[in-house]
Amino acid sequence: MIVKLNSPRFRNCFYQKIGQGKPVFLVHGFGEDAAIFKHQIVDLQNSFELIIPDLPGSGSSQLCDEEMSMELLADFVFEIAEQENFQKIILFGHSMGGYLTMAFAEKYEHKLLAFGLLHSSAYADDAAKKETRRKSIKLIENEGKEVFLKAMIPNLYSEESKLIYLFEMQEHLTMALNISSKALIAYYHAMIKRPDTTQILALVKVPVLFVVGKKDNAIPYIQMIEQASMPAIAKVEILEKVGHTAMNESKKELNRIINNFCLYVLDKK
Numbered sequence: 001m002i003v004k005l006n007s008p009r010f011r012n013c014f015y016q017k018i019g020q021g022k023p024v025f026l027v028h029g030f031g032e033d034a035a036i037f038k039h040q041i042v043d044l045q046n047s048f049e050l051i052i053p054d055l056p057g058s059g060s061s062q063l064c065d066e067e068m069s070m071e072l073l074a075d076f077v078f079e080i081a082e083q084e085n086f087q088k089i090i091l092f093g094h095s096m097g098g099y100l101t102m103a104f105a106e107k108y109e110h111k112l113l114a115f116g117l118l119h120s121s122a123y124a125d126d127a128a129k130k131e132t133r134r135k136s137i138k139l140i141e142n143e144g145k146e147v148f149l150k151a152m153i154p155n156l157y158s159e160e161s162k163l164i165y166l167f168e169m170q171e172h173l174t175m176a177l178n179i180s181s182k183a184l185i186a187y188y189h190a191m192i193k194r195p196d197t198t199q200i201l202a203l204v205k206v207p208v209l210f211v212v213g214k215k216d217n218a219i220p221y222i223q224m225i226e227q228a229s230m231p232a233i234a235k236v237e238i239l240e241k242v243g244h245t246a247m248n249e250s251k252k253e254l255n256r257i258i259n260n261f262c263l264y265v266l267d268k269k
C-alpha cells in the first residue's frame with residue numbers, strides 16, 4: 001500500500017507500507033528510491049510491517065522547501081513513525097539512508113529498538129571526498145545528471161557483480177535518472193555538510209547492525225569495521241563478493257541478515 005504523509009513540512013511525500021508484524025523501516029540511499037528494496041519485501045513482509053519511504057526529492061516524493069540535511073531527513077522518517085503511531089521502530093538505512101539513520105539516532109533514540117547501517121558510515125566526509133562531491137555537482141550542472149549517474153552507478157557494484165547483475169544495474173540507473181538534478185545536488189550538499197556522528201555510535205544503547213561489502217568502493221569496508229567496535233551492542237556481517245549494493249548483489253543473504261537481526265532484537269525486548 002502507498003501512503004501519503006500528512007505533513008505541512010513534507011508535502012506530497014509517500015511511503016510504502018507492506019506486511020504485518022513489528023515496524024521495520026528500510027530507507028534508501030542517494031540516487032535511489034523505495035524500489036531499491038523490492039527484493040527485501042519478498043522475504044521480509046511475512047514477518048514484519050515494512051515501511052519503505054521515498055525520501056523527499058526521490059521516487060514519488062516531492063523535494064521540500066527547507067534546506068536539505070540529514071537532520072531534515074531524520075525528521076521525515078520520524079513523522080512517518082508518528083503518523084503510524086509506532087512506539088518503537090527498527091531502522092535500516094542504506095548509505096545516505098544510514099547517514100540520516102545516525103541523525104535519527106542522535107535526535108530520536110527513544111524511538112529506536114535497534115538500527116542498521118547498510119554500507120554506511122558515521123564518519124563525516126574527509127576533504128578529498130568533499131572535493132569529489134563538489135566536482136560531481138559541477139559535472140551535473142555543466143553536463144547533466146545522465147553523464148554523472150552513468151559513471152556513478154556501476155561503481156556501486158563489485159567487479160564480479162557487474163558481470164552478473166546487469167539487469168539490476170540498469171534498473172538502478174533508471175531509478176536514479178528519475179531524480180531531478182536539483183534533488184541530487186541538494187543531497188550532495190547535505191552529505192558534504194553532515195557532521196561526524198561516531199560519538200553517537202559510542203553512546204547508543206540499542207543494538208546496531210553493520211552490513212559491510214568487502215568490495216565497496218563508496219564506503220571502504222575497513223572504515224565500517226573500525227566503527228563496528230564503537231556501539232555497546234553490535235553485529236557485523238561482511239559480504240565477501242559484494243560492493244555497495246547488497247540489496248541487489250546479495251539479495252537472499254541480506255534478507256536473512258536483516259531477518260535474523262530483527263528477530264534477535266525482538267527476542268531480547
Ligand code: MLT
Nearest residue numbers: 029030094095096097218
Ligand atoms: C549512497 O549510496 O547513498 C551514496 O553512495 C552515499 C555517498 O555518496 O556517500
